[in-house]
Amino acid sequence: MSTPPRVRFAPSPTGYLHVGGARTALFNWLYARKTGGVFVLRIEDTDQQRSTEENTQVILDGLRWLGLQWDEGPVFQGEAVARHRADAERLLAEGKAYRCFCTKEELEAQRKATLKGAEAFKYDRRCDRLPAAEVAARMTQGMPFVIRFRMPQEDIAWNDAVHGTITFHGRDLDDLIILRADGTPIYNMAVVSDDIAMRITHVIRGDDHISNTPKQLALYRALGAAIPTFAHVPMILGADGKKLSKRHGATAVGDYQNLGILPAAMRNFLALLGWSPGEDREIMAEAELIALFSLEGIQKKPAVFDTTKLEWMNGQYLSLLPTEELLEPVARELDRLNLNYGSREVLVPYINAVKARSRTLLDVARQVAVRLDSHQLELDEKGRSLIKQMGDGYFRSLALAHETLSAISEGEWRHERILAALKDTVEKEGLKLGDLLQPIRVALTGSTVSEPVNELLEVVGRSSALARLTAAARSLANSQ
RNA sequence: GGCCCCAUCGUCUAACGGUCAGGACACCACUCUUUCAAGGUGGUAAUACGGGUUCGAUUCCCGUUGGGGUCACCA
Numbered sequence: 001m002s003t004p005p006r007v008r009f010a011p012s013p014t015g016y017l018h019v020g021g022a023r024t025a026l027f028n029w030l031y032a033r034k035t036g037g038v039f040v041l042r043i044e045d046t047d048q049q050r051s052t053e054e055n056t057q058v059i060l061d062g063l064r065w066l067g068l069q070w071d072e073g074p075v076f077q078g079e080a081v082a083r084h085r086a087d088a089e090r091l092l093a094e095g096k097a098y099r100c101f102c103t104k105e106e107l108e109a110q111r112k113a114t115l116k117g118a119e120a121f122k123y124d125r126r127c128d129r130l131p132a133a134e135v136a137a138r139m140t141q142g143m144p145f146v147i148r149f150r151m152p153q154e155d156i157a158w159n160d161a162v163h164g165t166i167t168f169h170g171r172d173l174d175d176l177i178i179l180r181a182d183g184t185p186i187y188n189m190a191v192v193s194d195d196i197a198m199r200i201t202h203v204i205r206g207d208d209h210i211s212n213t214p215k216q217l218a219l220y221r222a223l224g225a226a227i228p229t230f231a232h233v234p235m236i237l238g239a240d241g242k243k244l245s246k247r248h249g250a251t252a253v254g255d256y257q258n259l260g261i262l263p264a265a266m267r268n269f270l271a272l273l274g275w276s277p278g279e280d281r282e283i284m285a286e287a288e289l290i291a292l293f294s295l296e297g298i299q300k301k302p303a304v305f306d307t308t309k310l311e312w313m314n315g316q317y318l319s320l321l322p323t324e325e326l327l328e329p330v331a332r333e334l335d336r337l338n339l340n341y342g343s344r345e346v347l348v349p350y351i352n353a354v355k356a357r358s359r360t361l362l363d364v365a366r367q368v369a370v371r372l373d374s375h376q377l378e379l380d381e382k383g384r385s386l387i388k389q390m391g392d393g394y395f396r397s398l399a400l401a402h403e404t405l406s407a408i409s410e411g412e413w414r415h416e417r418i419l420a421a422l423k424d425t426v427e428k429e430g431l432k433l434g435d436l437l438q439p440i441r442v443a444l445t446g447s448t449v450s451e452p453v454n455e456l457l458e459v460v461g462r463s464s465a466l467a468r469l470t471a472a473a474r475s476l477a478n479s480q
Numbered sequence: 481g482g483c484c485c486c487a488u489c490g491u492c493u494a495a496c497g498g499u500c501a502g503g504a505c506a507c508c509a510c511u512c513u514u515u516c517a518a519g520g521u522g523g524u525a526a527u528a529c530g531g532g533u534u535c536g537a538u539u540c541c542c543g544u545u546g547g548g549g550u551c552a553c554c555a
Contacts, residue, residue: 014554168483207548302548432515434514
């Protein structure tokens with residue numbers, strides 16, 4: 001009986017939680033849930049300059065929002081520097097690492113000199129050739145030094161759970177610094193030391209770490225530790241095929257939260273970026289996702305983040321969600337618009353009317369807002385072009401609609417009665433129903449898309465509907 | 481540039497030597513609603529290229545091209 005797997009998500013709090021990181025976290029979480037393993041959250045805050053408490057909070061909030069509950073942590077890497085240092089010094093004591101007295105400036109000069117060459121820069125190990133007496137002398141002088149790991153000059157390979165065998169050659173690898181002059185550890189040292197200490201069995205991380213893996217593997221061996229399974233998941237790219245970054249617009253998990261994406265939809269969509277259950281499955285509940293997940297199903301090539309498909313998926317989740325669950329987020333959005341609607345219960349018929357026609361919570365809120373308050377009305381692209389297309393016909397239709405509808409009393413203002421009246425007028429005038437209904441739709445909502453017009457009229461109410469028809473006709477007259 | 485990874489419709493993907501190369505988003509058409517959407521039905525659209533291996537390659541091997549990642553006393 002083997003021990004349960006232990007996986008980790010290890011973001012550094014130097015920025016927000018971006019969708020690539022969120023997906024890495026999701027895969028780790030799914031793997032842990034699937035295998036009965038443990039999902040550890042580790043905050044890699046060893047870069048004191050760029051790490052902030054605020055970023056940490058944003059990352060934690062993002063994970064919680066996505067429903068990715070961790071089992072251990074958050075563990076802060078910065079709290080374990082003593083161990084990192086001890087591991088580095090052990091390598092030094094065992095002769096697997098050496099002191100390097102080269103300054104940043106010297107290294108920079110060396111780097112410049114080789115940059116033009118056919119190969120990448122590699123430290124020439126000059127300090128490794130220093131006689132022991134010289135090292136001792138420099139130390140008594142108090143010369144600052146870093147500790148460098150002596151990279152074995154042999155092939156380093158591993159069997160990656162998504163890529164298969166990946167091989168690097170020791171001759172291409174640099175003697176990496178593992179401890180800075182100030183005694184703080186460098187990333188690769190800290191990670192290996194932590195993953196060993198936390199008994200991590202599966203390292204599931206982004207493809208951008210592939211080049212770190214041979215270095216870390218060498219460190220594991222030098223430390224005599226068991227080597228975990230590595231799984232490098234593909235990157236997420238923007239629509240232009242370039243690595244997803246801020247210039248692509250929304251890349252932070254929080255951005256999608258603000259856009260009105262539901263956590264379940266985001267999770268489902270992210271899972272399908274670079275992973276497939278193998279059948280033609282798309283919409284999957286949390287339990288199905290967990291049941292179907294496997295490392296084998298992870299794609300090797302990078303995936304392009306398609307916001308349109310995310311919104312489609314969100315629309316699917318939205319229309320399945322009971323209206324009660326939409327009450328709170330929609331109300332919050334309306335509050336932001338400073339809209340007065342009385343009690344939340346008032347919103348129910350409005351949400352019901354627009355829910356199936358929306359892709360995001362923001363869509364829902366905006367449509368509800370327009371129905372509640374004519375000041376929220378804004379002509380959209382299609383509305384504008386309809387008016388242009390109909391010309392005078394639009395004006396006539398509004399007048400006709402107003403005449404027809406004002407004949408209906410407040411007490412009779414029900415969608416059945418409204419539809420009957422409108423049909424009646426259409427017949428008398430020899431029009432098509434759409435000729436009358438589309439203008440009403442645009443006048444009332446600014447958009448060409450809504451629930452059936454008679455229902456829209458009922459929801460908006462008699463006086464507001466008539467006022468909007470008049471206002472639309474007037475503003476049209478003014479603009480001509 | 482060195483090293484590493486990768487390559488099926490525009491996008492996300494299925495296929496683990498034999499399929500008319502399937503599904504989803506997007507797009508188009510039709511349909512339903514005496515209305516716009518949604519829904520339903522159908523359609524356009526892909527194995528980057530060149531060599532092998534094989535009776536047979538999307539699938540295995542090699543090369544080319546293209547893309548991505550990475551080369552810090554950052555993580």
